Amino acid sequence: METINKFRALVKKIKAYVYVLQLCGWDSNTEAPRGSFPRRAEMLGEISKVLFQLQTEQSTQDVVNELYSKREELDPLLRREVEKAKKDLDKVIKIPEDEFVEYQKIIQLAQISWQDAKEKSDFEIFKPSLQQIFDYNKKFVGYFNTGMKPYDVMLDDYEEGMTMVEFDAFFNVLRNELVPFVKEVLKVKPERKDDFILAFYDKENQEKFCDYLIDVLAFDRDRGLMKKSVHPFTWNTSPEDVRFTTRYLENFVFSSIFAAIHELGHATYEQQIDPKWNDTLLNGGTSMGIHESQSRFYENTIGRSLEFWQVHYPKFQELFPEQTKDVSVEDFYKAVNKVEASFIRVEADELTYPMHIMVRYEIEKMLFNEEVKVEELPTLWNKMMVEYLGIEPKNDAEGVLQDVHWSSGLIGYFPTYVLGSAYAAQFYHTMKKELNIDEIISNNEIKKINLWLKEKIHQYGSSKSPRELLLEVTGEDFNPMYYVDYLKEKYTKLYLE
Numbered sequence: 001m002e003t004i005n006k007f008r009a010l011v012k013k014i015k016a017y018v019y020v021l022q023l024c025g026w027d028s029n030t031e032a033p034r035g036s037f038p039r040r041a042e043m044l045g046e047i048s049k050v051l052f053q054l055q056t057e058q059s060t061q062d063v064v065n066e067l068y069s070k071r072e073e074l075d076p077l078l079r080r081e082v083e084k085a086k087k088d089l090d091k092v093i094k095i096p097e098d099e100f101v102e103y104q105k106i107i108q109l110a111q112i113s114w115q116d117a118k119e120k121s122d123f124e125i126f127k128p129s130l131q132q133i134f135d136y137n138k139k140f141v142g143y144f145n146t147g148m149k150p151y152d153v154m155l156d157d158y159e160e161g162m163t164m165v166e167f168d169a170f171f172n173v174l175r176n177e178l179v180p181f182v183k184e185v186l187k188v189k190p191e192r193k194d195d196f197i198l199a200f201y202d203k204e205n206q207e208k209f210c211d212y213l214i215d216v217l218a219f220d221r222d223r224g225l226m227k228k229s230v231h232p233f234t235w236n237t238s239p240e241d242v243r244f245t246t247r248y249l250e251n252f253v254f255s256s257i258f259a260a261i262h263e264l265g266h267a268t269y270e271q272q273i274d275p276k277w278n279d280t281l282l283n284g285g286t287s288m289g290i291h292e293s294q295s296r297f298y299e300n301t302i303g304r305s306l307e308f309w310q311v312h313y314p315k316f317q318e319l320f321p322e323q324t325k326d327v328s329v330e331d332f333y334k335a336v337n338k339v340e341a342s343f344i345r346v347e348a349d350e351l352t353y354p355m356h357i358m359v360r361y362e363i364e365k366m367l368f369n370e371e372v373k374v375e376e377l378p379t380l381w382n383k384m385m386v387e388y389l390g391i392e393p394k395n396d397a398e399g400v401l402q403d404v405h406w407s408s409g410l411i412g413y414f415p416t417y418v419l420g421s422a423y424a425a426q427f428y429h430t431m432k433k434e435l436n437i438d439e440i441i442s443n444n445e446i447k448k449i450n451l452w453l454k455e456k457i458h459q460y461g462s463s464k465s466p467r468e469l470l471l472e473v474t475g476e477d478f479n480p481m482y483y484v485d486y487l488k489e490k491y492t493k494l495y496l497e
C-alpha cells in the first residue's frame, strides 16, 4: 500500500530530526559549556520548528488518519505503530496553539517559582503555578476526548493500560501489607557498624569503581559510555548508542555506586533491544514501569545482594583501604540495605520507598479529581507521612516541595517508580525458576542474567505492551504480592531474625 510507504518514510524523517535534537540534548546535559546555551537554544529552536511542522502538517495528518481508519486490516505490529502515531498526533493537534504556548510559559515560570519556593521552604510561592499546571492539564485532557476518566489519561501516558482502578488495587495491597511491616522494621534499632558510609571517598577512585562496574554488568562499551552529571540519567538514540551518567559525592559514596548500577539497568535494556525496530515507532523500552523494573532489578536485587558484594567488595577495599579497614563484607551488605524513616524520596531505602510514592499518588489523584484544594497540600502531605512512616516534615522543603515533577508538568508519573519495583519482583520470581541467580552473581557471570532478560523482555522494544510482557514472561497478569513477599523476605532476614 502506498500510504504504508509514505508512513515509513515519514517515521524515518522525523526520527532523523529527533536524533539531532537528542544528541544536542546529551551534550547539554554533560559537556556543553554554560556560555553556549543561548546560541544553542536559538539553533535548536529552529530545528524544533521544522520538526513540529513535519509532525503536524496536513500531509502527515492524512497519512496517519488514513492508516488509522484502516487499522483493523493492518498487520498487528503496524497497527500498534499507527495507533501510537495517532495518539501522539492527537495530543499535538487537539490543543489550541495559543493555549499550548501559554502552557509552555507557565512551565518555564513554574520551574523558577518552585526552585524559589523550595529554597525559602515556602509553599505559598509555588501555589499559583501548581494550580495553573493542574488546571491546564485537566483542560488538555478534555480536548483529547478519549472517553477515559481524566486522571486515567494522565496515568496511561506513562504506563499504558494502567488506570486508577489498577493503581488503587496495587496501593491498597501495599498499604495493608507493607505499612505495618515497615513500622515493625523501623522499631528495631540494631547496633551496626555503618559510620564508614559517610567517610571521605575521593572522586577519582569512585570513578574507577564505577568504571569497573560497567564490566561487571557486562555492558557493551563499543555501543555505550558513562559520564557524570548532577542528576544521573540514561540516554539513547538506538541500541547502537546508549549512554548513562552517575554522580560523585565525596561524602556519600553509595550515591555513585547505586546510581551507576541503576542507570546500567536502564542502559542494558536499551542496548539489548533488537535493532530491527530502529526505523519504527516500536523502538525503545516499552513503558516507564518496565524500564524502571529493569533499573531497580539491577540496582536492588543484584546490586544490594550479599552475593554481589562478596565478589566485588575486595575491589572496593582495594580502592578505599583506609575507609574500609575494619569493615567486613557483612557490615557493608547491611549498610547498603539500611532502613530508615526519612523525608526525602530520592534518598529513601528500598523498603520505605513505596511509602513515599503512595503519598504522591494519593495527593495527585485527589488534586486532579478536585477532591482537595491546592492550599491543603502541605498539611495533607505531612499527615500522610505520619501515617505511613511515623515522621512529620518540619517544613515544606522536606515535604511537599521536594520533587521537581509537578513543576515540570509531570502528573501521573510517580506511580511508575514503585510499579517498576513490583514488576521487577514478579519477573525475578520467574527468573529464579529458570536460573540459579545467586550462583551466577557469585561466579561474576551477570551476562547470563542479561541474556535471559534480552530473550524474554529487552529484544521486543515496545512492540509488546507492559501487560503482554508480564503475561508472556511470568504466565500471569500483574500480581503485587511478589513484591510484598520479596521485601518481607529480604528485610525479615536483615532486621527481624
Ligand code: ZN
Binding pocket: 262, 266, 292, 295
Ligand atoms: Zn530509573
